[in-house]
Amino acid sequence: MKARRGHPRREALGILARVEEGAWSHRLLASVQARLPAADDRRFLHHLVLETLRWQGALDRVVEPHVHGGFRNLDPLVRAALRMGLLQAARMDRPAAIAVSSTVEALKVAGAGRACSLVNAVLRKALLGGAPRLDAMQTIPAWIRRRWECRFGLDKARSIVRACLEPAPSTIIVRPDGPDRSEVLNTLVERGAEVRISHFHPLALEIERAGRRSAPQGEREGPWLMMDAASALVAYLTRPEVEGPIVDLAAAPGGKAALAAMLWSKPVLAAEKNPARTLRMAERFHRLAEACASSALRETETLVADATASCGREATAGVVLLDAPCSGTGTMRRRPEIRHRLTIEQIDHCRREQERMLDAAARWVRPGGALVYSVCSIEVEEGRTQVSAFLARHPGFIIEDPRKFLPLEAHDLVSSADVPLLETLPGEEGMDGFVAARFRRV
Numbered sequence: 057m058k059a060r061r062g063h064p065r066r067e068a069l070g071i072l073a074r075v076e077e078g079a080w081s082h083r084l085l086a087s088v089q090a091r092l093p094a095a096d097d098r099r100f101l102h103h104l105v106l107e108t109l110r111w112q113g114a115l116d117r118v119v120e121p122h123v124h125g126g127f128r129n130l131d132p133l134v135r136a137a138l139r140m141g142l143l144q145a146a147r148m149d150r151p152a153a154i155a156v157s158s159t160v161e162a163l164k165v166a167g168a169g170r171a172c173s174l175v176n177a178v179l180r181k182a183l184l185g186g187a188p189r190l191d192a193m194q195t196i197p198a199w200i201r202r203r204w205e206c207r208f209g210l211d212k213a214r215s216i217v218r219a220c221l222e223p224a225p226s227t228i229i230v231r232p233d234g235p236d237r238s239e240v241l242n243t244l245v246e247r248g249a250e251v252r253i254s255h256f257h258p259l260a261l262e263i264e265r266a267g268r269r270s271a272p273q274g275e276r277e278g279p280w281l282m283m284d285a286a287s288a289l290v291a292y293l294t295r296p297e298v299e300g301p302i303v304d305l306a307a308a309p310g311g312k313a314a315l316a317a318m319l320w321s322k323p324v325l326a327a328e329k330n331p332a333r334t335l336r337m338a339e340r341f342h343r344l345a346e347a348c349a350s351s352a353l354r355e356t357e358t359l360v361a362d363a364t365a366s367c368g369r370e371a372t373a374g375v376v377l378l379d380a381p382c383s384g385t386g387t388m389r390r391r392p393e394i395r396h397r398l399t400i401e402q403i404d405h406c407r408r409e410q411e412r413m414l415d416a417a418a419r420w421v422r423p424g425g426a427l428v429y430s431v432c433s434i435e436v437e438e439g440r441t442q443v444s445a446f447l448a449r450h451p452g453f454i455i456e457d458p459r460k461f462l463p464l465e466a467h468d469l470v471s472s473a474d475v476p477l478l479e480t481l482p483g484e485e486g487m488d489g490f491v492a493a494r495f496r497r498v
């Protein structure tokens with residue numbers, strides 16, 4: 057069954073069904089939202105899709121007992137309708153009758169008319185005693201929760217689960233060479249936005265609510281970069297201390313490379329394996345260079361290359377950044393479907409791929425130069441264990457204390473158990489979960 061286009065609830069059903077089949081919600085939202093003319097509809101669609109995905113585990117527990125024949129055997133569009141209907145009653149204060157009728161109507165328009173009576177009956181039964189209370193702890197699969205409990209302790213694991221249910225703020229990083237952060241804040245507030253200063257990043261502003269006029273949005277990036285504050289802290293670790301280019305080996309969409317170029321007024325060689333992503337990154341650098349009049353960004357080069365392949369430029373780079381592909385568990389607020397698809401095998405696959413990339417990245421670094429490694433994951437295999445294993449395999453590298461490079465505000469984010477790392481958890485001061493290390497080749 058396929059959803060037709062146009063109306064937010066109907067679009068949400070189509071997106072949720074496709075996400076179950078493996079698509080990414082942020083990509084589908086970007087293309088569908090462009091076709092919705094009303095800003096309210098775009099916001100509603102975004103909220104409905106992300107909230108349904110965030111609360112899916114708990115929604116399923118409520119609805120499953122009411123489906124004879126097995127919830128898992130239903131068409132993805134029908135499962136999506138049941139979750140979305142329930143969510144509206146449980147989390148969006150919609151009266152049960154409205155939550156049911158609007159969902160059934162959307163399903164009908166989506167071309168799944170035959171399933172309407174089933175969805176109507178199941179939702180009515182599930183909502184018979186009023187809006188159900190959803191258990192936040194059921195929103196993260198038990199195996200992931202148990203890993204976090206073992207690693208961080210019960211209380212912290214629970215607060216991470218709750219943080220993964222919160223929408224991530226839009227964070228802007230003001231240009232290091234542009235107007236002062238408080239000046240930008242005042243301008244945004246005058247335009248009606250609700251803005252908060254990040255306590256951990258000297259250039260970051262969190263937009264709680266966009267103003268009516270000139271709301272900062274991705275497409276308006278220019279006087280600022282749109283990126284998470286923790287991700288933007290990693291760029292500070294790329295401070296060059298010896299001659300030689302700054303090379304980013306897994307660069308798209310280019311946030312850290314752009315910020316590094318601006319911070320150090322030095323062009324970056326930004327390599328990326330995926331050609332389409334490389335092209336979009338080159339366009340982004342071009343737009344930013346124009347908006348910021350930054351010669352470092354204008355001279356920043358992009359390149360399609362596999363970071364695991366031999367580089368032919370051994371020991372030439374002053375700084376190599378490897379912001380490696382990872383399980384993404386630090387970004388579940390933005391990518392809620394990660395929790396439903398992740399497997400232990402994938403974490404291990406990521407770990408092995410990161411290891412290969414790290415070994416190849418090490419070959420680029422000249423003596424005295426630095427290798428910066430980061431992932432937006434909070435899994436120990438991809439962070440602390442990966443870093444220790446790299447040091448064991450590469451006696452020619454030592455670990456550096458990130459505090460030497462980070463702004464003062466971020467020093468408390470460095471944990472020095474064993475090896476000193478920049479480590480953030482999802483939701484901590486509005487940031488994503490990240491881990492980053494800086495190695496120096498001696």
Ligand SMILES: C[S@@+](CC[C@H](N)C(=O)[O-])C[C@H]1O[C@@H](n2cnc3c(N)ncnc32)[C@H](O)[C@@H]1O
Pocket residue numbers: 287305306307308309310311312313327328329330333361362363364379380381382
């Ligand atoms: C975490 S993202 C990088 C984000 C980027 N540093 C930023 O701040 O915007 C990882 C990137 O690595 C790319 N990638 C994956 N495997 C790669 C490989 N073997 N060589 C180069 N790039 C790769 C992915 O396509 C993805 O764009």
